[in-house]
Amino acid sequence: MSKEHDRGMTIIVKTVTRLTVGLIFLYGIYIILHGHLTPGGGFAGGVIVALSFINVDLAFGGKVSDRIFSKGSTSVIEALGGVMFLALALLGLQWGGFFDNFLHPDGEPGMLISAGIIPLENIAISLKVGAGLFAIFLTLITLQKFESEKK
Amino acid sequence: MITASTIPLFVALPLAGAFLTVLLKRIKGIPDTFGVMVTIGTFVMSVFAVIQLEIGQRIICNIGNWGGFQEVLGKIVGIQLVVDGLTAFMLVVVNLIAFLVAVYSVNYMTRYTEKWQFYSLFLLMLAGMNGVLITGDMFNLFVFVEIASIASYALVAFGTGKRELEASFKYAVMGSIASLLILLGVILLYSNTGTLNMADMTRILAGRDHPALLYFVFALFLAGFGLKAALVPFHAWLPDAHPSAPAPISAMLSGVLIKALGVYVIARVFYNLFGFPHEVSLILMTLGAISMGVGALVALRQWDLKRLLAYSSISQVGFIMLGLGIGTPLAILGALFHLFNHSMFKSLLFLDSGAIEYAAHTRDLKEMGGLAKKMPITNGSTIIGAMSLAGIPPFAGFWSKLIIIVAAVQASHMKLAAWAVLMSIVTIAYVLKAVRFAFLGELKKQFANITEVPAFMRVSLIILALVCLFGGLLLIPDLRNGFLGQAVEVLTRVSGV
Amino acid sequence: MDAYLPYVLCLVLFCIGIYAVISKRNIIKIIIGVIIAEYAVNLFLILVAYKAGGRSPIFSRTQEILPEAMVDPLPHALVLTSIVIGLATTAFLIALAVRLYGKYGTFDISRMRELRG
Amino acid sequence: MIELYVLIGLMIAGSLIAIEVKNLLSAVVAVGVVGLGLSIIFLILKAPDVALTQIVVEIAAVVLLIRATLNRDIAMKYCGNRPFGAIMGILFTGFVFVIALITFKDGLNLFGAPLMTVSQFYPLNAIEGTGATNVVSAIILDYRAYDTLGEATVLFTAVVGVLTVMRSPGKKKEEDLQDSK
Known part of the structure; x- marks a missing residue:
């Protein structure tokens, strides 16, 4: 069989x-x-998304999600999330101040599309947190490979 | 120029610089350019802030446009940023050093791999420090302390050798515990006053007797911020962390980080928030005197140039704390002026030690010797910085130490004054030792073909040396009122001394 | 005393974390100590926020909830921030631990003597 | 509130096991249990947002701890206390503890009765002011969004920091430097 079957955990886990x-x-x-309606939000959601990738990595022994995300691209996504969050904050200057919630009058409270920039901020944070956590995971695991090759 | 809506730029500019550095890391020269441009920007803004502020004036920025609710509730619901005299003073110090260090690193950091990570972390650390300085909210202060701290842990480990990693681990563990103590203190304050805004807290605390809980908060803040400032019982991380970091980062750590996160916050919290109670004055004076002694005496025994400078930092922070502890307007003036001077000459000396390391590949004083002929600019700037550190007139360091000692005498703390004079003499001793072994004497054979350091590094050294040389001019009344005076006024106003 | 008992228990937890950091030689145990101290501080914030008989600070479209009945929402927001900061610190410490293990082949800090003297 | 005391007691027991047990894998698992207990306490104390975040972060931290550090053979070896470490630790924590016991009675709000001078504003105005029905979301992303910017930056700093620490080599070799000059 292919190499992928040797790596990772048992067939049940896979x-x-x-x-x-x-x-x-x-x-x-x-x-x-x-995030703006129920418990949770960008941070918790971002970690859950990252954990789903980590889950694949653990079960199939790395390299699988490497094909989708390299270490470099995760840090780029993360920085994009950061820039997006900062841009939302700076856009507020146009309307009245740093972090002014300039969209909030639109939308009915309790509906999915409401609360102005809060859902957008949630998305930005989730990009940042998810990609960041996954980058940390990848870095810690790749170096481990590198070390065992040395020995 | 500096209005309420431009204050957030002190944080937003470095942050944007850091994010974009990561995004555009592939393009050659981008990290250096961003590093230098951003620090120029924040430095110019801080100078404008100093020029624009009148004594006793402050600029307040309400983030998220929630300022309007202040009238409805009588309380502040959002986060406020405040720039007053003390903040403006510290912003100038931090951003000037940051700018010079960024310029210096263009050449120096070519010795390390992955320059973009350096500039990204450097800008994050700057954003953290600026955030600490301009915030008017207790919890926000904690968040920015953490940004600056984590960036500095990583920068200490930048060389990824055994020493660097070990020093960084020690620093990171002690730093995280300090942060937790600070957070615990913030929570207790919140529980007692029901608000997080510093101005509100001041109002609430001033109107009544201090409950016993507040003394626990004092202890937590002294331990937490004292650790960031490397006061003596909490100094164990500093002599390892500073020598292990790359030279520009040693300059940042010693020059500004321990002051922005430690000394500044202690001054701000104990003077403005708690109204400077008598017990704190005693504790600060004691810790200051002990730090002065321990740092100076241990520095005398060191043979590693950067380690010697690191212990000297502990000693000089002791001088600053002594001034703050005495608490008269003159003593505060001396303390803040010494803070300014120490930032300048200690950064200069660390950059010089980096220049020596860059050219001669050693930090051990016993291996050096005779470098004066080969490296005239490094030699000249080191001597100016060292004389300022030793307190030789007419260099800037002399005036600030003199003011602190005179203030101690005026406040009839004769023993402390005598102790400070004694420690100044010890300072002269270890400074002379460093200069003597590094630059004077016979030129060793292996240094026959070393050269002066590259252009960008020279620029930084020359500018800092000039500041040390002419720093004493800041005491001329016109300049003093605009720069140091407005910072002193912030601290004396509330304490009512 | 009963009104302060949860705070005191929480402080016990904090002290256990600090004790581990001070007394242990193993890097992993030190990291565990830092994590436990972080948990204790987060718990303290939520304890401070609790209102007897209060409700969680979320409105619903199907249910009438009085704003006055809610627990203090501000510390909840602070804890979210502090949890993230804790994760960041922990991740960084783990990275340092991995590298130190690579250099020394042990997690025992008393065997790492580069900096003494 | 008996369940609260039981859970905190469980957390204390779990953390004692975590720091004293000889096997490091058991120690990390015990930390996981402590975190789980914390998350349930958050639920009991009406903080569902925090509970969700806590449990998710808990999983991430435990996965990182186990994967990155514990699958090495020698790593399982236990090493004891530092000389005098235990005494120092007990003295220090005892000191903190006693001072706290004395000072808590004067100044800290009673358990179950928060002061809420500023924070009563948020539930009353969150829907009108921000449009979010989750008050905690309204605070972290609107009233105190600047904190959240800081929080995201802390994580970003940690990621760059981890990349920095894990890279090898850190310094260029001398001969490479000669070439570039």
Whole structure:
């Protein structure tokens, strides 16, 4: 069989991961988008999304999500999230101040599209946190490989 | 020029610089350019802030446009940023050093890999320090202290050798515990006063007797911020962390980080928030005197140039704390002026030690010797910085030490004054030792073909040397009122001394 | 005393964390100490915020909830921030631990003697 | 509130196990249990946002701890206390503890009765002012969004810091430097 089957955990873990990881990912997205209505928000959702990738990495022994995200691209996504958050803050200067919630009168409270820039900020934070956590994970795991090769 | 809506730029500019450095790291020269441009920008803004402020005036920025609710509730619901005389003074010190260090690093950091990470962390550290200086909110202060601290842990480990990693681990563990103590103190204050805004807290605390809880908060803040300032019982991280960091970062750590996160916050919290109670005055004077002695005496025994300078920093922070502890207007003036001078000459000396390391590849005083002929600019600037540190007239360091000692005599703390004079003499001794072994004497064979350092490094050294040389001019009444005077006024106004 | 008992228990937890940082030689145990102290401080914030018989600070479209009945929401926001800061510190400490292990082949800090003297 | 005391007691027991047990893997698992207990306490104390975040972060931290450090053979070896470490630790923590016991009674609000001078504003005005029904979200992303910018920056700093620490080598070699000059 291919090399992928040698790496990672047992077939049971792999199967369960295959079945659940999509749900975990979707749950993370849900938490991010409903941050202004229900418990959760950009931070918790971002970590959940990152954990879904980490889950794949752990079960299939790395390299699988490496194909989608390299270490470099995660830090780029993270910086993009940061720039987006800062840009939202600076856009407020146009309307009245740093971090002015300039969109909030639109939308009915309690609906998905409401609360002005809060959902946008949630998305920015989730990008930053999710990518950041995954970058930390990848860095710590890749170096481990590098070290064992040395020995 | 500086209005309420431009104050956030002190933080937003370095942050944007750091994020964009990471995004555009592939393009050659981008990190250096961003580093230098951003620090020029914040430095110019801080100078404008000093020029624009009148004595006793402050500029307040309400973040998120929540200022209007102040009238409704009588309380502040959002976060406020405040720039007053003391803040403006500290902003000038921090951003001037940051600018010179950024210029210096263009050449120096070519010795290390991954320059973009250096500039990104450097800008984050600057953003953290500026954030600490301009914030008017207790919890926000904690958040920015953490940004600056984590960036500095990483920068200490930048060389990723054994020493660097170990020093960084020690520093990171002690620093995180200090941060937790600070956070605990902030929570207790919140629980007692029901607000996080510093001005509100001052109003609430001033109107009644101090409850016993507040003394626990004093202890927590003294331990937490005292650790960031490397006061003596909490100084263990500094002599390892400063020598391990790359020279520009040693200059930043010793020159401004321990002052922005430690000394400034202690002054701000104990003078403005708590109204400078008598017990704190005693504790600050005691800790200051002990730091002065321990730092100076241990520095005398060091043979590693950067380690010697690190212990000297502990000793000089002791001088500043002594001035703050005495608490008369003259003593505060001396303390703040010494803070300014120490930032300048200690950064200069660390950059000089970096220049020597860059050219001669050693930090051990026993291996050096005779470098004066080969490196005239480094030699000249080191001597100016060292004389300022030793307190030789007419260099700037002399005047600030003189003011502190005179203030101690005036406040009839004769023993402290005598102790300060004694420690100044010890300072002269270790400074002479460093200069003698590094620059004078026979030129060793292995240094036959070393050259002076590259252009960018020279520029920084020359500018800092000039500041040390003419720093005493800041005491001329016109200049003093505009710069140091407005900072002193902030601290004396509320304490009512 | 009963009104302060939760605070005191929380402080015990904090002291356990500090004790581990001061007395342990193993890097992982020191990191664990820092994590436990962080937990204790976060718990303290939430304890300070609790209002007897209060409700969680979230409005609902199907249920009438009085704003006066809610617990103090401000410390909740502060804890969210402090949890993230804790995660950042922990991640950084773990990275340092991994590198130190690579250099020395042990997690015992008393065997790392580069800086003494 | 008996369940609160039981849970805190469980956390204290768990953390004692975590710092004293000889096997490091058990120690990390015990920390995981402590974090889980903390998350349930947050739920009991009506802080669902915090509970969700806590449990998620808990998982991330434990995964990082186990994956990055503990799958090495020698790592499992236990090393004891520092000389005098235990005595110093007990003295210090005892000192903090006694001072806290004395001072808590004068100044700290009673458990279950927060002061709420400023914070009563947020539930009353969150929907009108920001449009968010989750008051905690309204605070972290609007009233105190600047804090959240700082928080995101802390994590960003940690990521760059981890990249910095993990890179190897840190310094260029001398001969490379000669070439570039």
